[in-house]
Amino acid sequence: MAGLQPMKFTVFYDGNCPLCAAEMTLLANYDHHSRLCLEDIHARDFSQRYPNIDLQAADQILHGQTPDGTLVYGLDVTATAWGLVGKKPWLKVLRWPLVRWFADKAYLFFAKHRMGFAFFLTGRRCINNDVCLNSAEASQRRTTPPHCAKNMDEDADF
Helix, strand or coil: CCCCCCCCEEEEECCCCHHHHHHHHHHHHHCCCCCEEEEECCCCCHHHHCCCCCHHHHHHCCEEECCCCCEEECHHHHHHHHHHCCCCHHHHHHHCHHHHHHHHHHHHHHHHCHHHHHHHHHCCCCCCCCCCCCHHHHHHHCCCCCCCCCCCCCCCCC
């Protein structure tokens, strides 16, 4: 048996948010080298699999986890994920020191009001017929994504 390969970069996202879910679908479609694990924080077994992730905090700001266990947040997650799939290289600009502060403030505003933006842009506030699920209901309908194996076939650049 071959040695263990590096683990994937994990993105913890709000699967109730139409915009968040759409972005994760795009990322998954571009993830040809299986460098990402996209985890819905409302998955049935999420808390058991990721006890280190505070659900309330993850619902307020996008969380990510590097293969060594380091947590990253907000636009750092977005820039890392898109960089790993080789798309949207312009996102690096949002991490430049002078731009970062403004971009992070804009991201926090967006994250706080994402359901309103989702309704404006898509006509839907939440997945599941415009009705947001509470955690218990969400737990009953979501399962572990099959694409989040602990190991991957190719090395990722982190």
